[in-house]
Amino acid sequence: DGGITQSPKYLFRKEGQNVTLSCEQNLNHDAMYWYRQDPGQGLRLIYYSQIVNDFQKGDIAEGYSVSREKKESFPLTVTSAQKNPTAFYLCASSPKGAFSGNTIYFGEGSWLTVV
Amino acid sequence: GQQLNQSPQSMFIQEGEDVSMNCTSSSIFNTWLWYKQDPGEGPVLLIALYKAGELTSNGRLTAQFGITRKDSFLNISASIPSDVGIYFCAGRQGGSEKLVFGKGTKLTVNP
Secondary structure: OOOEEEEOOEEEEOOOOOEEEEEEEOOOOOEEEEEEEOOOOOEEEEEEEEEOOEEEEOOOOOOEEEOOOEOOEOOEEEOOOOOOOOEEEEEEEEOOOHHHOOOOEEOOOEEEEEO | OOOOEEEOOEEEEEOOOOEEEEEEOOOOOOEEEEEEEOOOOOOEEEEEEOOOOOEEEEOOEEEEEOOOOOEEEEEEOOOOHHHOEEEEEEEEOOOOOOOEEOOOEEEEEEO
16 A cells, blocks of 8 residues: 555653654655644644755754655654653655645654653 | 644534634745644645635535635535544745644534
8 A cells, every 4th residue: 555654653662762753655755754743733843854865954853863765764763852752743745845836645643652 | 933823723513514714824825735633643635725716625625725825714514523633724835845734623523
């Protein structure tokens, strides 16, 4: 099936540990994104990548890191420097990038709980 | 970062009623998107608008790109229980590489 796959769906980690969330897409999309969603809030952009081996900070990049070594993969690491990491994380992709007018499509999300 | 003003925050309606929600901004947008999100799932694209004044339908859903380019509306006709969820608007400004999201409208439909 074509789409965007995020894993794991649920993740629990101890405070101070780094965590990596996986995002894979088989849509042949050029651009990929990571958003964070908190209860009652809209989506906030963490990082985005328009091409392989290149990525840009979004509005709330502090405490997060990403890599884009392959077109289909865009993993997000939540580092111990992120002060409030518990949230719902959404990966998305777009054929050419949102700035070109194309829309973005989302994965099913990953719940991260830090205890 | 900038956010859109989406209203209402929540709606409680009876099955069969029509629904209207909107997003406004102080800035001009070149693209407006409407998504629906079910609990614990990723948002699903409903309608995309690319031109001022554009009116687009998707089944019982109709969305419009405001003439001023500073707002957009989503209407749902004859609501059904499966319409329950959170509806998000998103917009993109010219020259920007980012989408800006509203905080969502939570819709509850009573059978």
